[in-house]
Amino acid sequence: MTRSLALTLNALGVCAVALVLVVAFAAQLLLNELPCPLCLLQRIQFAMLAVGPILNLRFGPRPSHYAVSLFTAVAGAAFASRQVLLHIMPGDLGYGSALLGYHYYSWAFIGFAVAIIALAAMLLFDQQFRDDGKPQPAGAFARAAVWLVIALTALNVVSTLLECGFGACPDNPVVYEMLKGRP
């Protein structure tokens, strides 16, 4: 795999993270399903998955940058698996609505597992790590993807503040704490 192809795949990886954040926002705003604390932690881990690809796009592919995303994906899978186990008993309806038969935390677990496999697959290709000395500035597509994921993560700062306020986030949030009592 050439360095150029690896960078393109990293830009696509940033887009994939942005897509996950958009879908999470869509469920929150269109279905009015507020994310629970564990759901927010999984969303944070998804956002953190983008840090490795961003480092690759800026400084060139390095194994340590993939390790950054691997640590995040393992933590995210652990958080998602805890929520899956919380709702595993027969008769438990789960938290929130299901998408294509799976709840969001089940999809999150699948997403983190796919990320771990994809990152391990990327690490198989050594040629991308050979620095030819030529600087390879990020293209317009990569720059747009990075801007998008940074903007979506910043929007989550605002939405989480509106949802939880300055106190502890409720276990089962149903209203935006900061907008309570407003018409």
Next chain:
Amino acid sequence: MEFSALFLAVTVVMVVAWWGARTLALALFAATLLASIATYLHHASDVLKLSF
């Protein structure tokens, strides 16, 4: 509140990774990852409202 702070920290890590120094970005990433794991462990110690 802690989740807003974590999202803010991730935003800062991304901005530093894109415009700042690599070492600083890696250090901030490590701190944010540890903070998110600490937040998880804090909530994991809550009494669970189980369905059985």
